[in-house]
């Protein structure tokens with residue numbers, strides 16, 4: 739039992755690609771296998787309840803909100819966890835180096851960490867924390883949504899509104915997954 743120790747698993751891709759669903763599925767499987775698991779999320783992600791993560795399929799999992807990555811270390815210790823899941827890792831802390839430091843401290847204690855997060859923002863700029871975690875991870879899964887224009891694999895999350903700040907929470911009201919060709923076409927039209 740409990741052979742799976744200290745691994746870093748990254749689920750990444752555009753919005754609607756299945757990152758949260760994959761995180762939830764992994765946590766469920768580890769829980770069935772007898773590991774003590776817990777999910778976490780950034781407190782600022784207020785799209786669903788404060789104490790849950792929710793996929794676009796409305797599948798909810800209990801989760802503790804974090805104000806900063808430093809809160810995670812203490813909670814993991816206090817709860818005696820074997821497996822930690824973190825959704826929306828790109829919003830967990832503004833300092834990616836600090837996130838890496840804390841995550842690897844936890845991994846080095848034999849705790850497995852599964853993260854889900856966007857690879858790129860709406861302007862196709864990579865999120866820094868994903869750039870830091872992908873090469874360091876044991877397993878990286880790049881997921882793909884369906885391009886809402888042409889039906890091929892989506893590549894990026896297109897923002898439908900004219901809001902320009904990097905962080906604008908939302909779902910299908912605000913974003914649509916597009917392949918590279920459809921995204922570039924859309925950008926020339928805008």
Ligand SMILES: Nc1ncnc2c1ncn2[C@@H]1O[C@H](COP(=O)(O)OP(=O)(O)O)[C@@H](O)[C@H]1O
Nearest residue numbers: 752753754755756757758759793794795883884
């Ligand atoms: N264009 C799309 N392509 C793929 N899935 C979509 C699309 N639009 C809505 N969905 C729904 O989104 C679900 C994935 O949601 P979720 O796991 O929350 O993704 P993510 O965390 O990557 O945003 C799919 O199972 C599907 O039901």
Ligand SMILES: Cc1cn([C@H]2C[C@H](O)[C@@H](COP(=O)(O)O)O2)c(=O)[nH]c1=O
Nearest residue numbers: 752753754859860895904905906907908
């Ligand atoms: C592309 C992009 C997304 N966001 C926000 C929108 C959602 O609230 C989350 C992503 O959720 P998902 O589980 O991946 O569907 O991030 C943002 O703030 N800025 C962006 O550029």
Ligand SMILES: [Zn+2]
Nearest residue numbers: 885888917920
């Ligand atoms: Zn397309």
